[in-house]
Structure formats: C-alpha cells, structure tokens
Amino acid sequence: MDSAVLWQRYQDWLYVHADLGLYLDISRMRFDEFFLKAMLPKFEQAFEAMETLEAGAIANPDEDRMVGHYWLRNPDLAPTPELKAAITDTLDAIDAFTTKIHSGTIKPPNAPRFTDILSIGIGGSALGPQFVSQALAPVDAPLTLHFIDNTDPAGIARTVADIGDRLSSTLVLVISKSGGTPETRNGMVEIEAVYTAKGLNFPDYAVAITGIGSKLAAIAQQNHWLTTFPMHDWVGGRTSEMSAVGLVAAALQGIDIHAMLAGAKTMDDATRTPDLYHNPAALLALAWYFAGNGKGSKDMVILPYKDSLALFSRYLQQLVMESLGKEQDLDGKTVYQGIAVYGNKGSTDQHAYVQQLREGVPNFFATFIEVLEDGNPNGIEVEPGITSGDYLSGLLQGTRQALYDNQRDSITLTITTVTETTVGALIALYERAVGLYASLVNVNAYHQPGVEAGKKAAASVLSLQTQLVQALQGAPEPLAIADLAIAINQPDQIETIYKILRHLAANHRSLSIIGSFGEPQTLKVAWSA
Secondary structure: OOHHHHHHHHHHHEEEEOOOOEEEEOOOOOOOHHHHHHHHHHHHHHHHHHHHHHOOOEEEOOOOEEOOHHHHHOHHHOOOHHHHHHHHHHHHHHHHHHHHHHHOOOOOOOOOOOOEEEEEOOOHHHHHHHHHHHHHOOOOOOOEEEEEOOOOHHHHHHHHHHHHHHHHHEEEEEEEOOOOOHHHHHHHHHHHHHHHHOOOOHHHOEEEEEOOOOHHHHHHHHOOOOEEEEOOOOOOHHHOOOOHHHHHHHHHOOOOHHHHHHHHHHHHHHHOOOOHHHOHHHHHHHHHHHHHOOOOOOEEEEEEOOHHHOOHHHHHHHHHHHHHOEEEOOOOOEEEEOOOEEEOOOOHHHHOOHHHHHHOOOOEEEEEEEEOOOOOOOOOEEEOOEEHHHHHHHHHHHHHHHHHHOOOOEEEEEEOOOOHHHHHHHHHHHHHHHHHHHHHOOOOOOOOHHHHHHHHHHHHHHHHHHHHHHHHHHOOOOEEHHHHHHHOOOHHHHHHHHHHHHHHHHOOOOEEEEOOOOOHHHOEEEEOO
C-alpha cells in the first residue's frame, strides 16, 4: 500500500481511549473486508458469552467454579451481596494492614519496622506481582520486595543471601490457593527453617494468602501467623493480580492499588461494548485470529519499549498460553489450540532476535508497546535536538516499518505514561482479549487440565523415588538398574529410575555407586546410610 492508503487505514482502525491516554493500532494487520464480515457473527456470540460469564455462570466445569476477576474492580457487579462484601472487606483489610505495617504498629519483634517482603508463590501468584512491582514500585519504596517462585534450592539460597541481615525485618507472604502447591510449600518449609536457624519465630513474620479453609489457612491459624487474606475460588491464578494475591505486596510497596483497580474498571467498561469497532479487546482478538487463522499458527511477540514493562511478556505468557492452550474445544473435538507468546523489550531486541523477525521464518506477529512520556523530564540531548527517548521512539517506529515492508504484521499499543491506572488497564485489556478470543475459537479459557496432568506426573516420580529408596535400603547387595526396576515392580519406568538415581547421587544422598552413570548398562547402586 502507498503511504496515503496506509495513513487512511491507520485512521480507520485507530482506537483511542482519551481518559486512559491509550491508543490501539491494528492497521498493520493485513485483514480485509471479507475477513471482517465473516468474523462479525463470531463476535456477536463472543460478546454474549462474556456477558454470561460476568453474570456468574459456571465457567470452569472441572472445578464447578464461576470466573469473577472482573468483580474485583467493580464489586457492584458481583452476583450476590455476599460476594460483594467478600471483595470490599478484603480491600479494607489490605488497606488497614498496610497502614499498620508502614506505621510500625505491626512490626517484627527485634526491629522498629519491616523493611523487606519475601513473597513465596508460583505461576500467577508470582508473575503478576513481579510485573507490577517492576512497573510501578517507587525507587524509595517503604519495603523492598523479593521473590521465591520456584522449588530451586540454589535460587532460594540466593534470595536469602540477597536479604542478608535484614531477614529479621522481612515480612513473608506465602501465596497458595490450596495450600498444597508443592513449589510454594517447599519454599515455605525452607524459609521457615532459615528463620528458625536464626533464632526467629517464623509466625511473627508470616502472612498467608490462601483459599478459605485451605491447608495453608489452617497452618496460619494454628500457628498464629500475623494475618490471612483470602483467595477466592472464582479467581484463577493467571487473573489474580487484582486480588489479595497481587494487591497486598503492591500496597506494601507504596503502589496505589485503588488507582490500579480504577484503571482496570475503566478498561472493563470499555471492553464490555458489544461493538467490534469500538472495543479494544475485541480488536486485539480480531488481530490474533487473523494472524494465526484462528488456529494459533503464528507466535505473539511482545515488544514493550520501556524498561519498566519488561516483564509484561512473561506475564502474558501465562495469561495467554495457559488460557488458550487446549487440546479439546467446548464440543470435545480435538483442536490443539493456543498462541505461543514470547518477548523481551525494545530496543534490546534490536540487537537480539529482530533480525529473524525481519528476515527469518514469518511465523509470528509483533505487538509493540509504546510509552509516549520518556519519564525523565531532565533528559539531556545526546545529539543536537535528539534525546535518548527520541532514539527509543525512533527505533520502535523504524522496526515497525521495517517489519511491515517485509510482509510482517504488527499491532501497536500506546499508553501516555506508566502509572497504576494504565497498568491496571493493560492487565484488564488482555484479560478480556483472551476471553473473547477463546470464545472465537470455542475453547474454555478458564481451566487448565494440562497443568494438572503435569502436577500428577511429577507426584508419580516422587512416589517412585520413595519406592526406590525403600528397596535399596532393604537390598542385601548392590543392584543393577534393571534389577531394581523389577524389584519395585516398575520395569516400564527404568529410564525414570535411572534419572532419579543420578539426581540422588549428584546430591550425595547416601548412594554407593559401582560403575558410572555414563554407562547405565553396567551401573550398580546400593544404599550406603
């Protein structure tokens, strides 16, 4: 297209939300009027499905749950007075707790105030808080936030070392809906041991964010932890940032959580509009559908051109891929749906994978996240009349044009500045876009059987390890791997048995080794304890 046609297309498809200072441009996606007309009936159905969802329909049949993260930023929409009260009471409790922590009314036994937060959680219990913290936490935040988001002993030890002498003034948030999430449970057990070894009473530092009546709630109550905040069963992990999961840590860091909720509410209002042309989430879903032909055949590359938004792509990985990555559709038909998401930040990617985006396999569409305000009013000129921020803007515009010139599609999402309001709006925008797209491709965005299958498989490996140790402890002589597999009646699991033994040996777990793990066929093992 020539420049005049492109300019007109830009104007035709530009969405602007003046109150949020947000612009959405899908003009560089090459769909035509025939595609658009074919999609309109699908969007009518998607808008109806979303309205039913928000009214309280059971959207997660596997767990018989409603999906109500939208109610978190507008409690008046909750379908019952009890749910509305649960939301508002939780917000009041977060505000009151934050005030007491900041004032020193609630304080550690041996320090005048808490100085740090250690958040223990995984998946949505970590990705949202991490993204929001990097985007919004002030430089002089009243508490510094740290994370344990994996069951990696070295990572846990590194985090503890980073906290150092401030452990005695560090508040611990343990986040798990069920209280049985292994990674979070492991982090809690390890950190409690660290506190105990330092002569500190862990309950004096601990806060639970968990489901009502969960295992973790019982532990917190029995051991007199500082307090507990609820995780409601109608809020999924990947949409939990606006619940206590994300709001407690954000408020403690001095982030205005009410402005974040207000931004999300404003975006929710905009994305309820049952009009494709004036609904930014619907426009995103339209672009995604076109890019991958409704089958996710192209990856979504997220390129935020602002350091504070660098973790947005990681946050969206879970939101998009866990929501849309489904083997079966709502009719039970095998469809293998999903959209792969990856990204880093601009202009870092100018020197990383933009070369492939421009000239390599055309298996993606890009989303540029632009922030108009540079964020440094005292920025100097690095060249006559040119600032570093001008360079950043130029690199974004240039890359967008270079991709389009080589037949690579892109979306550009622009905000004026990074604030609590705009971050809340971004989160709400993508939550709604995922929900609408799921309806377009006829999948359930609000359950995750594949995740549960992975957890069950991991549990079976650990059960197998227990059987192995018991068999070795009772064996009178060293056993070959094949013989050990037969001894525990698991001959089909010989490869997993080998890998379990190799891990135990690498960590000096009382195994006596005859031979080498490099030659499994001659290896024999015994229990040496």
